[in-house]
Amino acid sequence: MVLKPEDILRIAREEAERQRSYRYRINVCCSSGCLPFGALQVLKAFEEAIKEFGLQGECRVSRTGCVGTCSVGPVVLIEPGGYLYQNVTPENAREIVKSHIVSGKPVKELLYANEAFFKKQLRLVLRNAGKIDPLKIEDYIAAGGYSALIKCLTKMTPKEVIDEVIASGLRGRGGAGFPTGQKWNFVAREKNTPKYVVANLDEGDPGVFANRTLAEADPHAIIEGMAIAAYAVGAEKGYIYVRAEYPLAVQTLREALKQARSMNLMGKNILETQFSFDIELRLGAGAFVAGEETGILASIEGRRAMPRPRPPYPATSGLWGKPTLIQNVETLANVPLIILNGGSWFAKIGTPKCTGTKCFSLTGKVNNPGLIEVPMGITLREVVFEIGGGVPSGRRFKAVLVGGPSGGCLPESLLDLSIDYESLTKAGAIMGSGGIVVIDDESCMVDTAWFFTDFCVDESCGKCVPCRVGLLKMRNILERIMKGEGRLEDLDILSELGEYVRDVSLCGLGQTAPNPVLTTLRYFRDEYITHIFDKRCPAGKCFRSQVSMKEAP
């Protein structure tokens, strides 16, 4: 099938019309969070109930991606009206159809009650998540998908595309926050060919699932963003690097690529234009360091995912020595919106230096955990206490770890900190790939620092001395303190080692891994002191306190 830009726009119109003709749309989340709780059975139950009541022409039941409230899955969203049902069972399905669809009376007892969860969110990257069927390209197209690519291919030069991205102020969502447009410029001006675009979907941080969710919910947003990036920098080939532990994301992306190819949106002479671009999936075996930009390159080339020193940067010498653009998938999913609405529209969202939104995986001791998307510049307090609904009753908020396993533990006094790259870094945390873990007073901060340091010890690639040995020694000292064998000098050595590992390590893993230790030393020093002098864990967590409790008469 050879399609032209007009054909895609026509398909969009027709599909949108067809969808408007349904009185109700029943969206059953079948993303990784809801699947294990029986989402597919719920989907089937809805389809059967619709048939039973003879509503096939009036209702569309579809599988969709994550709505964000995964902890109360399976989740079902009924449009119009945005009715969100939680913990839906197959039995509920019939009840919902009977009451909500047939009699127009939503089943109140089953509705998601935490309105606050959505109130402060701004869902741009996740615009389609939970609303479209990720396995139907028509759904994406009907929602305006691929019109940004068409606009680029038919109305904009590569330079204009880059200028628009620069104007948007978009910065990389993979952690470091490098200006995206500027990176595109670097790759675009390279003479060496072929060039490559790599979408980074490794997401090795534990407890972080925003990128996976995005791929499962809206794969075409990533693909479209990649195609636009490829057009802008002059690449003909792209790779999406996904960890193999994300089978549903892999399957969804694979199907999406197939559909994009069948519609001429991928491959040779896309939509009859001069632009050719195709994407290959590469599965990673699942090492945290494989997400580091030079690590990912080595892995795609079929080598050990070991980082290498930069320069040369991938923009000049990436895959097989060729100019390569590496971008996080969330960054890429922002691109179509920027092209459609303009860079200046995007630049107004968030803060002046940190535009747009950011997806976070909100977990830990919080009432409404899940996947959220918020404008940059929102405060931690708003995220933890308004969106997250605070700490479950009976417990007190103690700290919040921002930025995944190598993020920083920030205390209550910093809750009014604005979430942007600079403020977080100043406080000792990082944006990372967007993990926010809420910690309550039941947790010991030494134990927390040990837990994340231990993760990084396991994940260190072993190439450079500071990260390989320095972190190991930090972990061992923490262990000693937890056993009640700590010495006061240990605190100085921990800070000295932490600063050394941060400053001297080769790649971002080592450079950020000391953050949990450094921030707990900074904000929760008294807990270390209690462990060392009183040989006691204030939270009653550590080895020694368990031992002494047993020993106590």
Added chain:
Amino acid sequence: MSGAGTVKLKINGVEVTAYEGETILEAAKRAGIRIPTLCYLDGLSNYGSCRLCIVEIKGSPKLFPSCTTPVSNGMEVITDSERLRKYRKMTVELLLSEKPHVCAVCVANGNCELQDLAKEFGVDHLRFDREWTRQKIDLTHDFLVIDNNRCILCTRCVRVCDEIEGVHVLDIKARGKDSQIIVDMDEDWGSSRSCTSCRKCARVCPVGAIYVRDKPISETKDKDIAQFIISRRRR
């Protein structure tokens, strides 16, 4: 020397002219300024793992490995400072405590680059507990031995075997603290069919991890071997 293809920079306040594309380490070396190194070896690709050669560049709070950072015009490099010395000493201490480095019972005693650096930085005791690793010691080759319990993972052996001898017998397995040098697909050295027994690996190993059995190490170590071979091949 100046003009096309060269750049001017300052190292420790002294103006130095260097070739474009050269590393800071190379430029410093030609100017007679020594920067401590361990994983670097003239003639092999640059690896950047030991972090001993870190330097400061004016205008940046970051540290840069001089063995992999290219020179640029107007750059002002500092190769020695209190901070750098403190960090280099830390690296040596960490390496010494990563494995059971007991110099008294090491073949390389007196001919060891790690030992030399420990002396240079005044490491008189270790602030960290030593790890008593039990990694593989391969004694199956006729005369070559690898004792991973002394290896500092600089990969000089891996690189010399791959890039100079051209056979890539050696590599690393596992990761992090469990990383180990292996022969072929982690087989016994004695049964290796790819090893040419050229001894280059033993000649470049900075410590006592790969050595030729029953030979004084002072005779078998030769860290200029890679550069020597390359210069001969060019003739």
